[in-house]
Amino acid sequence: MKLSSKNYESRLDTVYDAIVVGGGMGGLSAAIYLARYGLKCLVIEKGKGRSIWMQDLRNYLGIDPDAPGSDLIQHGTKQAINWGADHLRAFVEDVTDEGDTFAVKVKLGRKDSIYPVFRSKYLIAASGVIDVLPELEDMQNVYDYAGYTLHVCMICDGFDMWDQKAVLIAGKESQINAAFVLNWFTPYITVLTHGLCTVSDEMKQKLADHGYPLYEGAIARFVGEKHKMQGVELEDGTFIEATTGLINMGSIYHNKYLKGIEGLEWDGENLVTNDMTQTSHERIFALGDLKKGLNQVSVAVADGTLAATQIWRNIRRKSEPRKWVENIK
């Protein structure tokens, strides 16, 4: 059922089998499986996830390569609800481990927000990451290209940059190293730091050895039309010709609500999981970009399958077997 500020109260006494934080690719896959295992689940989706940036989902089997990520999200949300999952548009503020249950406090509504608490036996952390973008005065100028010809994922979109003039935008020196992977797809790379870091002489030399120009000044704007880049203009007036680009400025992890929970093993900002996506906390699972491993739609979707299946196994093994009573003498 679709929940909202109008009907959420009907679920305040429910103990869900699982609450899924994040209604992206992994979370929706988990919800579809949970619902089809006959388990009660609630997906809490804040909106504006990383999938919404994907203008063309090139490499997910079964989808046309020009289908935007938002289509898949919409379709999956509908499926999950049809199979019996609850879905709420809200932001998870805080999660408390109560021992047998989790108390999940959400912020509901942008204005006159309310803060209801939902409860579940298991928690699926599927809230993902969002890419850091270069901050320009006019952010709309960034959004006009990001996800179209200005990419954030080399694995997803390297192919579409093939032998084109490309900018690599990095915010730290270590992020510049992506140039030496991106050159698999194109050697015509110009590196921009947007004035965010100093670059060592060693890195400068390495870039020079590869013939990749480096500009350390701030970006003024992306130039082009209809989402197609033609180049980048720096604040000092320099124009760099480029028909594509890769932003490699790191990610913001949507994992704040997990930071107070004891017993979780972290690897940097990623959660460490086993082969069923279970974290070191036996009632918390982590999917997709939040956990260690490749940040790919297909991986997140499989993660949802694994988490839901393990939760089903755990709950089933603790439950009484259903007998066919009329046949028992």
Place this chain on the structure above:
Amino acid sequence: MKLSSKNYESRLDTVYDAIVVGGGMGGLSAAIYLARYGLKCLVIEKGKGRSIWMQDLRNYLGIDPDAPGSDLIQHGTKQAINWGADHLRAFVEDVTDEGDTFAVKVKLGRKDSIYPVFRSKYLIAASGVIDVLPELEDMQNVYDYAGYTLHVCMICDGFDMWDQKAVLIAGKESQINAAFVLNWFTPYITVLTHGLCTVSDEMKQKLADHGYPLYEGAIARFVGEKHKMQGVELEDGTFIEATTGLINMGSIYHNKYLKGIEGLEWDGENLVTNDMTQTSHERIFALGDLKKGLNQVSVAVADGTLAATQIWRNIRRKSEPRKWVENIK
């Protein structure tokens, strides 16, 4: 490119980066990724894979729940070829590890078959399994229900059996244990062994304790119409009312071509793989149902992503970096 007996010769001198044995869900996902990494790959598909049995692909994110598996295969095959993969309808007879390459001998054409050999640096084993079905005199009668209301995968289709009268068809005593998992979905279970095994007193007692009737006689035919089961008739004339069923008779693994290769670690018929689907042989990867883990479409698709990505990493790391020559002084 679509290869056939008419044009395969153009590829006999090619050393593919990877040959993918099996053009099912995992193999096609791998091919799409390999092609988009700019790697040369050949998918060899024998036809009639397990996906073709799936009449309704219920739980794969992004697909309508009444979409048959064959739609996904057709769509993915087209995508893989469009991105640059080669695809050949043929049967892999034998694979020889030549050290740096594999020699993959295929049987091409049903009549007047020819046996060309293709070569690759890496091998992706994605040839899957096929479910054992009960053998009846009239196999068409089995095919009329299998994949519709007579299921082979509880995880996929348990939900669609909810509280219905169901038969569980097992070929070995150990396979009868599925009844005590299936009862999560329905307790109205009748167990059939089709005369294939003897059942211990202990198991008989356990079934009786749960109220699940056991019939050890041979199945004569499935009764119903338009793929909808109404029951099962045994050869002794007994009629068992059931609107659905689960066949749990094990799987045939399409892994014969791997059996002669040294250095592969097996767990029964499954290949043991690491978290990138790499087997214990560093140039062989195994996907989906062939490897340990859940036999689910979403898992196979993610496996294809992982295998292709690891192969790309390996090849890229060994290759010379592409420099932007005109900028190098």
